[in-house]
Amino acid sequence: MNALGTLNLLEACRLFCPETPFIFTSTNKVYGDSPNRLPLVEEEKRWELGPEHPYGVHGIDESMSIDQTKHSLFGASKVAADVLVQEYGRYFGMKTVCFRGGCLTGPAHAGTELHGFLAYLMKCTVQGNPYRVFGYGGKQVRDNIHSHDLVEAFFQYFQTPRSAEVYNMGGSRHSNCSMLEAIELCQEISGKKLNWSYVEDNRIGDHIWWISDVRKFQSHYPGWSYRYGLREILGEIHQACA
Numbered sequence: 584m585n586a587l588g589t590l591n592l593l594e595a596c597r598l599f600c601p602e603t604p605f606i607f608t609s610t611n612k613v614y615g616d617s618p619n620r621l622p623l624v625e626e627e628k629r630w631e632l633g634p635e636h637p638y639g640v641h642g643i644d645e646s647m648s649i650d651q652t653k654h655s656l657f658g659a660s661k662v663a664a665d666v667l668v669q670e671y672g673r674y675f676g677m678k679t680v681c682f683r684g685g686c687l688t689g690p691a692h693a694g695t696e697l698h699g700f701l702a703y704l705m706k707c708t709v710q711g712n713p714y715r716v717f718g719y720g721g722k723q724v725r726d727n728i729h730s731h732d733l734v735e736a737f738f739q740y741f742q743t744p745r746s747a748e749v750y751n752m753g754g755s756r757h758s759n760c761s762m763l764e765a766i767e768l769c770q771e772i773s774g775k776k777l778n779w780s781y782v783e784d785n786r787i788g789d790h791i792w793w794i795s796d797v798r799k800f801q802s803h804y805p806g807w808s809y810r811y812g813l814r815e816i817l818g819e820i821h822q823a824c825a
């Protein structure tokens with residue numbers, strides 16, 4: 584579905600508006616479960632990657648392979664779309680870009696158990712619904728970017744588009760949390776206690792640690808910067824569901 588839908592849009596763009604910048608919201612799932620092979624260290628509340636590792640200080644950059652790794656069918660369909668988007672840039676010279684997102688969120692995000700984790704977590708905290716944490720000791724780490732900052736990145740690209748670009752895009756070291764840290768923050772902001780339980784089995788192929796290195800995008804588009812950090816993001820989500 585991602586692959587076919589994206590191909591249809593690419594083809595329509597090539598035929599009718601080839602000069603138009605083509606922005607694809609790809610995903611860090613294109614890297615499959617390769618991030619789980621990183622030499623992660625278990626800390627009190629989160630898994631971490633030491634500063635001696637090339638991805639440790641700034642997060643994972645676009646040099647990580649997307650090949651020979653378990654993607655899930657969703658991830659595989661995103662890989663297909665991602666490669667097509669790149670190819671329309673390289674082969675036809677169109678202005679195409681893949682933003683490989685970490686967790687993209689904001690006050691209007693529709694959180695469900697398997698998607699939109701911060702929005703769903705805050706909703707459960709506020710409404711008193713039970714919440715289940717799947718595996719990794721609750722120490723799995725995600726970076727989180729507000730939709731405003733993401734759209735601002737899209738707009739920067741739109742104004743001076745390049746061909747066949749690929750960018751990791753997320754909260755980076757600027758905005759990230761483990762599940763345990765996110766629970767603490769939701770409880771602090773809402774003043775309520777979350778009713779959560781732990782399920783031993785992690786989701787298949789789920790990342791243990793993901794932090795995006797956004798420096799490639801920043802170097803191409805120095806006018807872009809973050810407006811939101813993790814606390815502000817969760818504050819807005821709280822207001823939206825309180």
Ligand SMILES: NC(=O)c1ccc[n+]([C@@H]2O[C@H](COP(=O)([O-])OP(=O)(O)OC[C@H]3O[C@@H](n4cnc5c(N)ncnc54)[C@H](O)[C@@H]3O)[C@@H](O)[C@H]2O)c1
Pocket residue numbers: 608609610611683684685686687688692693699
């Ligand atoms: N949220 C994340 O953490 C995350 C991470 C990486 C990548 N992405 C990607 O970002 C994109 C948006 O994700 P999201 O989390 O905001 O999802 P979402 O479900 O909140 O939003 C999807 C949007 O697409 C619209 N939509 C769905 N089917 C459509 C159709 N057939 N025609 C037109 N519009 C349609 C929906 O109305 C909705 O506005 C997706 O491509 C997703 O794979 C999201």
